[in-house]
Amino acid sequence: MSEYDRRSVFRSYKRRSFLRGAGSLISAWALGSCSSANYGDDQYRLQLATAGKDVMWMPSSRAISMAMLHAAKTLATDLVYDLGSGDGIIPILAAQHFGARAVGIEYNGELVELSRRNAIRAGVADRISFRQADLFQVDFSEATVVTLYLGEALNAKLLPRLEKLRPGTRVVSNRFDLGSWRPDQMITEVPNELAMLWVVPAGLQGRWRVPAVLDLESDTVSIVQSHQMISVQINRRGINYVLGEGRILGNEVDLELQRADQQAPTRLKGRLTQGGKTIRFAMRQRDPSNKTQDISFERL
Ligand SMILES: C[S@@+](CC[C@H](N)C(=O)[O-])C[C@H]1O[C@@H](n2cnc3c(N)ncnc32)[C@H](O)[C@@H]1O
Structure with a gap:
């Protein structure tokens, strides 16, 4: 994407208030997460910054997705929830490389269909389900790993529910922190990218x-x-x-x-x-x- 395209994406973000958090996501992308402007398959092609319900679509790179799943010590016994799952990259890698079961929650129906096709192509459709839903309306309390690439404001809105997950549940966020909850680990091994890990603590108060x-x-x-x-x-x-x-x-x-x-x-x-x-x-x-x-x- 050229500098001009980037600026026009940013201008269109300012025009459309529904793309909340887009500025930060564009910065994240500009820092080097992705290099190609077209994604999808022959049935659905989409561009970076495709509008989403509460935040636009930007894909996590394969490298940071793998690093996040490694940091979470993902195992075949895990159930990974990706909230706002886009084209399904994180659930698919969780199933393909870690043997985990995974659920992707995505509001955009075309992305849900694309994710299902991607899971079939990757040979892991039997371990993953993609649900078309608003992530704020979904019960994800059965998750043992939760992955996020949403933005600070949406993370903050999710925080009370994340903290109530079972002790030991790992929460991994690409790029954006969880406000007052300091990360247990910074994931820094991918050049120009950053993710963070939190492990839900037991209540000792x-x-x-x-x-x-x-x-x-x-x-x-x-x-x-x-x-x-x-x-x-x-x-x-x-x-x-x-x-x-x-x-x-x-x-x-x-x-x-x-x-x-x-x-x-x-x-x-x-x-x-x-x-x-x-x-x-x-x-x-x-x-x-x-x-x-x-x-x-x-x-x-
Ligand atoms: C930045 S993308 C991240 C996609 C994917 N998790 C990844 O890391 O590649 C955010 C995704 O959240 C979706 N989204 C935005 N608001 C949502 C909502 N309220 N419920 C479900 N999905 C939502 C968007 O459509 C988009 O696909």
Whole structure:
């Protein structure tokens, strides 16, 4: 696409308010995601920046799609949902190269038909379904991997639903972030392209009984959670004191506690178990043996 074409695409975006987010998508494309202006097959040919319901169509490159699926550690046991699936590239690669089942949600009926033909040509139609629907009306709570290439405003609108997915579900977004939810991983290996990975954290917010062996001056603590970040606090005469900080990756918990009598923080690595009632930690001994001791936090 020439510079002139690019500018005229941008002018037509400004004319048509329904192409929200297009400016950012055009920048993403201009940074090098795609190189050819015509896509589709002999039954449906489309151009970059074809209008979509809430955002225009721009394809993720094959390289970034593969990098996103790799970063999500996609397996044959996964169910990948691509929200706004375009010509189906991400669901098709998920099935072809990772053996996953996949669902593409796409509003444009011609793109849905094209995706189905593409899946047949790729020999993976039996593992994928493409649904013509508004992604904001679809229940995707069964997904174990969710992929996005939508734009900041649409990601922000989806955020409350993404955060409620099952702990451990991976969310991967091409180019656009999820606002206040910081990525667990930046996917930077494809030149001139960027994607981000989030792993839905388990909910640890609340009060927990902690074992006496930690010698924490109280046998209960509060865990305060913001997305995947946690802080462990105790309350002394109405004032909250932070004893430690950590992060959650799915059900895995990594925590550093500062104990009054020790200079170096105590590192705890653990996992939420028992339906969310117990965090089982391995605590490294502070003696030459370097052995670990099993301890648990119990939810109150
Ligand atoms: C930037 S493209 C990304 C396509 C594909 N996910 C990829 O990465 O190649 C965004 C897609 O979302 C679709 N779309 C826009 N609003 C939608 C909505 N409300 N529901 C479903 N699809 C939508 C557009 O038609 C377009 O195909």
